[in-house]
Amino acid sequence: MDPNLLIDVQNLRVSFRTDEGIITPVEHVNYRIKREKTLGIVGESGSGKSVSTRALIKLLPKNAIVDPESKILFNRGNGTEPLDINLLPAGSKEIRKLRGGEIAMIFQEPMASFSPVYTIGNQIMEAVRTHRLSSNSPLAATSTVGTHISESLKAKYNNVSKKEARSIAVDMLRRVGIANADLRVDQYPHELSGGMRQRAMIAVALSTHPSILIADEPTTALDVTIQAQILELMKELQTELGMSIIFITHDMGVIAQVADEIAVMYLGTIVERGPKEAVINDPLHPYTKGILRAIPKLNNLGARLEAVGGDIPGPHERPTGCPFHPRCPQRITKTCDKLHPERIEKTPEHFVRCFLHL
Amino acid sequence: MLRFILQRFFGLMVTMFFVSIMVFVIMELPPGDYADRYAFRKYSGTGVNVTQGDIENIRRDFGLHKPAWQRYGDWIGGIITKFDFGESFAFETSVNNVIGKRLWLTLAILFCTLVLTYLLAIPIAIYAAIRRHSIADYALTVFSYLGLALPNFLLALLLLYVSVTIFDSSVGGLFSPQYEKAAWSLAKLLDLLKHLVVPAIVLAWSATALQIQTVRATMLDELNKLSVTAARARGIPEWKVLLKYPTRLAINPVVSTIGFDVNRIFSELPIVALVLGLPELGELLIQSYLDLDMYVAGAILLMLTFFIVVMNFISDIALAFLDPRISLQEG
Numbered sequence: 001m002d003p004n005l006l007i008d009v010q011n012l013r014v015s016f017r018t019d020e021g022i023i024t025p026v027e028h029v030n031y032r033i034k035r036e037k038t039l040g041i042v043g044e045s046g047s048g049k050s051v052s053t054r055a056l057i058k059l060l061p062k063n064a065i066v067d068p069e070s071k072i073l074f075n076r077g078n079g080t081e082p083l084d085i086n087l088l089p090a091g092s093k094e095i096r097k098l099r100g101g102e103i104a105m106i107f108q109e110p111m112a113s114f115s116p117v118y119t120i121g122n123q124i125m126e127a128v129r130t131h132r133l134s135s136n137s138p139l140a141a142t143s144t145v146g147t148h149i150s151e152s153l154k155a156k157y158n159n160v161s162k163k164e165a166r167s168i169a170v171d172m173l174r175r176v177g178i179a180n181a182d183l184r185v186d187q188y189p190h191e192l193s194g195g196m197r198q199r200a201m202i203a204v205a206l207s208t209h210p211s212i213l214i215a216d217e218p219t220t221a222l223d224v225t226i227q228a229q230i231l232e233l234m235k236e237l238q239t240e241l242g243m244s245i246i247f248i249t250h251d252m253g254v255i256a257q258v259a260d261e262i263a264v265m266y267l268g269t270i271v272e273r274g275p276k277e278a279v280i281n282d283p284l285h286p287y288t289k290g291i292l293r294a295i296p297k298l299n300n301l302g303a304r305l306e307a308v309g310g311d312i313p314g315p316h317e318r319p320t321g322c323p324f325h326p327r328c329p330q331r332i333t334k335t336c337d338k339l340h341p342e343r344i345e346k347t348p349e350h351f352v353r354c355f356l357h358l
Numbered sequence: 359m360l361r362f363i364l365q366r367f368f369g370l371m372v373t374m375f376f377v378s379i380m381v382f383v384i385m386e387l388p389p390g391d392y393a394d395r396y397a398f399r400k401y402s403g404t405g406v407n408v409t410q411g412d413i414e415n416i417r418r419d420f421g422l423h424k425p426a427w428q429r430y431g432d433w434i435g436g437i438i439t440k441f442d443f444g445e446s447f448a449f450e451t452s453v454n455n456v457i458g459k460r461l462w463l464t465l466a467i468l469f470c471t472l473v474l475t476y477l478l479a480i481p482i483a484i485y486a487a488i489r490r491h492s493i494a495d496y497a498l499t500v501f502s503y504l505g506l507a508l509p510n511f512l513l514a515l516l517l518l519y520v521s522v523t524i525f526d527s528s529v530g531g532l533f534s535p536q537y538e539k540a541a542w543s544l545a546k547l548l549d550l551l552k553h554l555v556v557p558a559i560v561l562a563w564s565a566t567a568l569q570i571q572t573v574r575a576t577m578l579d580e581l582n583k584l585s586v587t588a589a590r591a592r593g594i595p596e597w598k599v600l601l602k603y604p605t606r607l608a609i610n611p612v613v614s615t616i617g618f619d620v621n622r623i624f625s626e627l628p629i630v631a632l633v634l635g636l637p638e639l640g641e642l643l644i645q646s647y648l649d650l651d652m653y654v655a656g657a658i659l660l661m662l663t664f665f666i667v668v669m670n671f672i673s674d675i676a677l678a679f680l681d682p683r684i685s686l687q688e689g
């Protein structure tokens with residue numbers, strides 16, 4: 001595996017058992033995350049952004065089925081074989097080590113992400129004590145995922161003490177820009193403002209020094225000025241801690257600010273993926289072109305009206321052929337409605353699924 | 359938190375004050391007064407001619423000539439300072455003597471019923487919620503509907519019949535004959551517990567069914583919370599996630615309805631006690647109404663409401679400890 005890659009997702013396909021039968025809202029999904037870089041996933045609500053990223057840590061509801069053929073390769077570094085997360089049983093120890101330890105996640109609703117009956121500090125310390133080894137442990141520096149450390153060795157170098165975890169929590173709150181961190185650490189979520197709660201949520205996620213942070217619409221519920229502050233903070237922490245980020249949003253404007261690479265999702269498939277500049281300046285897929293035109297520009301606010309026409313079909317009425325064809329202004333009859341377009345590498349690292357680019 | 363507790367305590371005192379006034383009014387309701395009834399009881403059939411003056415003397419002896427507010431003061435004052443609830447007219451002894459044992463037995467039944475209800479309902483409901491749509495979940499749902507539909511006294515009769523015919527043991531009363539008059543010992547205590555099981559099951563039956571449904575519903579709600587997903591995303595072991603997050607919150611509705619459960623147990627107790635032959639307070643309360651033995655009735659009413667109010671107080675405080683949002687809102 002390319003040492004610069006952290007995660008390589010191949011042919012991800014997720015189905016759900018529902019009362020009306022099996023639906024497959026995520027299919028033909030391929031994406032890669034480079035070390036210390038940000039992948040922005042953009043798409044309308046219901047396009048499968050959350051499902052396709054939660055699959056990375058098997059954080060899916062019980063009725064979900066991930067195709068066993070799908071591969072989720074996690075690069076453990078130092079020349080070892082990549083770990084296929086999809087082969088790990090959902091409740092296994094390895095998965096739990098990955099969750100929070102290597103792959104951390106923050107969500108759209110900072111208030112709902114915290115339990116109201118425990119302090120912020122309690123929830124940070126819980127993560128720290130689950131994953132971090134005491135700083136005087138020689139194991140602390142090495143990644144423990146997928147490597148087999150003998151039980152006796154583990155007992156010797158215990159996880160951090162309560163006291164140490166608390167000081168890590170205070171330090172983490174300080175680093176995410178919360179003033180009076182030593183007081184805030186003992187406060188309950190409802191005592192913090194919305195922006196501060198999202199900062200605290202970032203503190204929980206990053207307190208374990210994960211390799212990657214999955215941010216699932218982290219700023220959607222916040223107002224614009226606070227949103228800008230949080231984006232700035234995430235960038236700062238990314239360089240400071242050297243982690244990768246998956247940034248999920250339905251807002252192309254936000255993606256343009258944070259991402260190094262962009263993946264555009266439509267109806268459970270990534271229809272276009274490539275370096276940020278390439279996707280924004282030279283979009284290939286008609287859907288990408290549509291949503292880029294929908295970003296309001298200062299010189300042309302009316303342009304928003306030009307958004308993609310038509311409605312997204314429901315999960316039970318997935319179109320045959322190209323999923324976008326019912327709404328596509330450039331569809332080729334007898335092709336687009338019959339055949340599913342393969343992935344085409346148009347220029348290096350710039351992929352598209354569309355018959356116009358054969 | 360201290361401020362919240364003090365506020366609630368003040369509320370408790372105010373409630374008890376109004377309750378005691380209501381109880382006093384109820385005690386005054388029957389026609390005639392204590393002196394009339396005392397004289398009638400003492401001299402009827404003896405051939406002695408009771409004059410208005412005699413009754414007046416009795417009235418003076420008992421302090422009944424004073425205005426109502428003073429009599430209320432004497433009554434409540436005696437209770438607070440000397441724990442003296444007055445005299446029982448029917449038993450011709452102090453109310454304390456009449457009530458004494460029954461008070462402790464009522465409390466024992468109450469306590470056993472509550473413990474049994476919560477020990478059964480909470481784990482069952484949480485299990486059913488976690489294993490939603492499993493056979494066990496459906497079976498428990500059916501059981502809890504049955505529990506709500508079956509009348510208490512019917513269940514009491516059923517258990518009475520079963521234990522007499524099949525187990526050949528007497529469930530009626532609180533003690534087996536050989537322990538009835540015996541001094542307190544471990545064996546007697548065990549005998550008492552054995553006799554408390556049936557009334558506790560009968561009284562806990564419908565409460566358990568009801569609590570299973572509320573706790574299960576709350577638990578299902580809590581399981582879907584984002585904070586639970588977030589805890590899983592932190593890599594916390596599943597059992598710990600379940601116990602620390604949804605379970606902790608699913609217990610809140612149970613805690614907040616303790617007072618309600620006590621109230622319901624007290625209302626159902628007399629019928630069950632009648633069927634099972636238990637010497638508890640509710641039965642005595644009904645008897646004292648029939649006898650117009652108002653000091654006894656007053657004492658029982660006051661005690662039963664006192665327990666309900668105190669349990670409500672405890673449940674408020676416990677809830678505030680369980681949910682930090684509560685005391686902050688009001689404090």
Ligand SMILES: Nc1ncnc2c1ncn2[C@@H]1O[C@H](COP(=O)(O)OP(=O)(O)O)[C@@H](O)[C@H]1O
Nearest residue numbers: 016025044045046047048049050051052061315
């Ligand atoms: N628990 C579930 N059961 C059935 N279908 C689901 C479930 N969760 C998600 N889905 C389906 O997956 C689709 C994509 O959901 P999601 O990934 O949450 O979209 P996004 O995050 O892009 O808004 C939804 O439209 C829905 O049809």
Ligand code: SF4
Nearest residue numbers: 322325328336354355
């Ligand atoms: S494949 Fe056809 S329908 Fe799909 S986006 Fe391309 S042109 Fe449009």
Ligand SMILES: [Mg+2]
Nearest residue numbers: 049050051216
């Ligand atoms: Mg989503």
